[in-house]
Amino acid sequence: MQKSRWIWLPLAQVPIALFAPASYGATYLTLEQAQQAIFPGEKLSQSFINLTNQQVQEIERRSDTNVRRKQIQLWKSTNGGFFIVDEVVGKHEYITYAVGLNSDGTVKQIEIMTYRESYGYEVRNADWRAQFVGKSASAPLKLDKDIKNISGATLSCRHITDGVKRILATYEVALK
Amino acid sequence: MKSRSSELRRARPLLGTIVEIGARGPGASAGIEAAFREVETIHQLMSFHEIDSDVSCLNRAPLLTPLAVDPRTYEVLTWAQRISALSEGAFDVTVGAELVAAGFLPEPANSEYPFPEANFRDLSLLPDNRVLLKRRAWIDLGGIAKGYAVDRAVMMLKQFGVVSGTVNAGGDLFVFGAAQPVHIRHPEEPGLKFPLGKILNSAVASSSGCFSAREKIHAVNDPLIDPRRNRRVNWRFSVTVIAACCIVADALTKVVRLAIRQAPRILSQFGARALIIDRRGLRIFPANENDTMSSSLETAARVVNTETRASIPHQAVTGL
Numbered sequence: 001m002q003k004s005r006w007i008w009l010p011l012a013q014v015p016i017a018l019f020a021p022a023s024y025g026a027t028y029l030t031l032e033q034a035q036q037a038i039f040p041g042e043k044l045s046q047s048f049i050n051l052t053n054q055q056v057q058e059i060e061r062r063s064d065t066n067v068r069r070k071q072i073q074l075w076k077s078t079n080g081g082f083f084i085v086d087e088v089v090g091k092h093e094y095i096t097y098a099v100g101l102n103s104d105g106t107v108k109q110i111e112i113m114t115y116r117e118s119y120g121y122e123v124r125n126a127d128w129r130a131q132f133v134g135k136s137a138s139a140p141l142k143l144d145k146d147i148k149n150i151s152g153a154t155l156s157c158r159h160i161t162d163g164v165k166r167i168l169a170t171y172e173v174a175l176k
Numbered sequence: 177m178k179s180r181s182s183e184l185r186r187a188r189p190l191l192g193t194i195v196e197i198g199a200r201g202p203g204a205s206a207g208i209e210a211a212f213r214e215v216e217t218i219h220q221l222m223s224f225h226e227i228d229s230d231v232s233c234l235n236r237a238p239l240l241t242p243l244a245v246d247p248r249t250y251e252v253l254t255w256a257q258r259i260s261a262l263s264e265g266a267f268d269v270t271v272g273a274e275l276v277a278a279g280f281l282p283e284p285a286n287s288e289y290p291f292p293e294a295n296f297r298d299l300s301l302l303p304d305n306r307v308l309l310k311r312r313a314w315i316d317l318g319g320i321a322k323g324y325a326v327d328r329a330v331m332m333l334k335q336f337g338v339v340s341g342t343v344n345a346g347g348d349l350f351v352f353g354a355a356q357p358v359h360i361r362h363p364e365e366p367g368l369k370f371p372l373g374k375i376l377n378s379a380v381a382s383s384s385g386c387f388s389a390r391e392k393i394h395a396v397n398d399p400l401i402d403p404r405r406n407r408r409v410n411w412r413f414s415v416t417v418i419a420a421c422c423i424v425a426d427a428l429t430k431v432v433r434l435a436i437r438q439a440p441r442i443l444s445q446f447g448a449r450a451l452i453i454d455r456r457g458l459r460i461f462p463a464n465e466n467d468t469m470s471s472s473l474e475t476a477a478r479v480v481n482t483e484t485r486a487s488i489p490h491q492a493v494t495g496l
Binding site (some may be wrong): 004005006007008009010024026028029037070092095097098111112115117147149150151152157160161 | 357360461
């Protein structure tokens with residue numbers, strides 16, 4: 001019988017150090033690595049462009065997303081492809097990613113370059129911690145530097161999906 | 177990029193989430209590429225949204241007519257049926273209709289409306305990767321395909337000679353070859369990560385209502401359906417399951433959430449372990465022989481349970 005039941009531990013009894021408040025981040029690719037990953041062996045030439053107000057409006061209309069930056073970090077491949085570095089910001093995440101477009105404007109590949117989560121403000125705030133940790137609020141928060149793999153609470157990639165939609169509209173409006 | 181111990185790590189947006197693959201060994205680069213391609217294929221086969229996926233074909237196929245599907249789709253359906261039977265329907269892939277009704281999935285094109293009482297028993301698995309539906313139901317593999325994609329990605333990495341690695345599909349993950357620390361997000365405070373300890377050659381999957389398809393409003397943000405009542409459940413806690421493969425871990429998180437009392441029996445059958453985090457505390461199963469969870473936590477749990485069992489309200493200990 002004993003074996004078939006749940007063992008229970010109230011949160012107030014959980015040493016707070018067990019909860020690591022550190023923000024999580026990962027760097028997957030540098031700019032050059034991302035370029036090589038998407039356009040292996042090809043030479044890319046930088047050709048940043050600045051969108052006009054009119055283009056911004058048109059891109060926003062077509063993609064139903066906000067254009068946060070007028071400058072497009074763009075590189076052109078020798079075979080007519082495009083390499084664009086873009087950034088999306090969620091409530092707590094900052095994601096830099098690269099999109100490769102074929103010469104016909106279709107998506108060739110998407111690679112995430114960096115991913116960063118930030119919950120810094122709340123975690124540093126003692127009141128915030130107190131409401132959460134209950135009786136053991138006095139226990140020090142441990143900064144866990146070894147966070148590599150996180151399970152739970154599936155993150156949506158909606159921001160990236162919207163970003164790619166915006167990039168495809170940018171292609172139609174400004175690159176085609 | 178080469179990080180510590182020259183592990184190669186890449187991430188791409190796939191399966192509606194961010195899929196991260198890490199690998200060490202001579203075949204790491206080619207293995208990662210092949211693994212991402214496999215994940216993409218699984219997405220195309222099992223997506224409810226893609227009109228040509230096996231799932232969409234099945235959802236609009238004529239009733240009582242065998243339909244040949246990809247061996248991978250067949251494998252997922254086989255696992256799903258097994259877990260449905262064991263959990264007496266707590267896990268059921270025919271919940272598509274309720275998810276559509278709740279607005280989490282779009283209505284499939286060219287399909288008649290499902291029979292309200294249809295359930296997993298209306299899905300028959302025939303030889304040669306053929307399946308058939310006895311009554312109209314909408315199949316959704318959202319509760320199991322991600323775990324399977326992780327298992328397949330791991331298989332590809334190994335085929336390419338990768339010695340050790342991780343595949344993490346937005347929280348459903350597998351670690352092989354070399355142990356790695358795994359943390360669980362707190363369901364209500366995602367800034368807090370709970371250290372699960374080091375994981376090796378095992379899968380970890382979590383399910384919680386806080387970061388699902390629908391954001392912002394907690395009351396409607398959880399696309400988990402209780403198939404026995406055809407109702408959505410709103411639970412603000414996270415369930416984590418550790419198992420030998422990710423498809424099982426993924427599916428069993430739903431079993432734990434929907435059938436907490438029967439869960440220990442089913443977890444035991446798969447040699448799986450589970451951890452629930454909610455506002456009030458943690459629940460762990462099984463209580464001992466738990467080599468992967470933080471030993472300090474385990475000791476703490478044992479002490480607390482021994483000392484305070486009498487004072488904890490019955491309901492808090494045994495269920496919800």
